[in-house]
Amino acid sequence: MRLLAFADRHGQPALGARLGDELVDLTAAGLPATLDELLRQGPTGFEAARAVLGTAPRRPVAGITHLPPLQHPGKALAVGLNYRDHAAESGFELPKFPVVFQRYPSSWVAHGQALVRPRASEQLDYEAELVAVIGRAGRHIHAADALAHVAGYSVFNDGSIRDRQLRTPQWLLGKNFDATGAFGPEFVTADELPPGASGLRIQCRLNGQALQDGNTADMVFDVAALVAACSEVMTLQPGDMIITGTPAGVGMGRRPPVWMKAGDVCDVEIEGIGLLRNPVVDEG
Incomplete structure (x- = not known):
């Protein structure tokens, strides 16, 4: 998977998966808002992300406001x-x-x-x-x-x-x-x-x-x-x-x-x- 951190329409962090020119909004589908949190869930987090790729809301990648992939790395x-x-x-x-x-x-x-x-x-x-x-x-x-x-x-x-x-x-x-x-x-x-x-x-x-x-x-x-x-x-x-x-x-x-x-x-x-x-x- 190719994951992107971005700002949602309220300016809050959100997490998406890029499929071509589209961004699958994982956070809108109920998954964590940051990669940091998804990583803490271990393999189950990535399994959940893959499971919703076909059903989660989508939007164009063009025009999003990017955030750094990790929001709060410990090191x-x-x-x-x-x-x-x-x-x-x-x-x-x-x-x-x-x-x-x-x-x-x-x-x-x-x-x-x-x-x-x-x-x-x-x-x-x-x-x-x-x-x-x-x-x-x-x-x-x-x-x-x-x-x-x-x-x-x-x-x-x-x-x-x-x-x-x-x-x-x-x-x-x-x-x-x-x-x-x-x-x-x-x-x-x-x-x-x-x-x-x-x-x-x-x-x-x-x-x-x-x-x-x-x-x-x-x-x-x-x-x-x-x-x-x-x-x-x-x-x-x-x-x-x-x-x-x-x-x-x-x-x-x-x-x-x-x-x-x-x-x-x-x-x-x-x-x-x-x-x-x-x-x-x-x-x-």
Whole structure:
């Protein structure tokens, strides 16, 4: 299934399943209003969603107001330097263990909403990334069992304020300026994709020009390894998300550097998952 979070006619969160150009309103059919809640129901939640696809109210996808796929993730763990070519362009050795930092929901917007270049810096960079969403709780998960804990995948733009990110060894502040990243538009269940969402083309295009063009098979630590590493430290819960890193071609690595600016449009696309598009504005 391909699930979308959107605002209903009252401006409240609702959950739908996309079938072609139509949106099946799962919430109107009595299912939860958020993917977060549906994930907490476990397999029965997705079974219920599939059961109403033929009978629930429908509307055109065109014209909806998108929301990020998850409304209140308990954890949003982002991974740095997880593509070999990106680590090289950044001047870092390949990590021996995943480089993990936290990203907060206030730092991202939905598909179609504006990325905001802050007053503090002009160095707003793009990063095309795959998101793995946890569907089954676990701690000390073995890599061989890890993909059974992943419910599905989405698309992320891990927008970064580079001078703030690299000012200290800790990247958190440079990765969490308000509305500098984006998430969506769809959540795609794992059964519709290759295991671990591996082997998928991943691109970032700025104003139509492809600046990143990689493949999810080139991760240093694949999705299973990331789930295992994170669960060694903390219990992963349904709705937690792992933002898995970006391939080469980021603006910081170019000469001269390429920063997003007001008036730009940034597209992040992952084969089989979707296209995330956002305009760019300056902070007011």
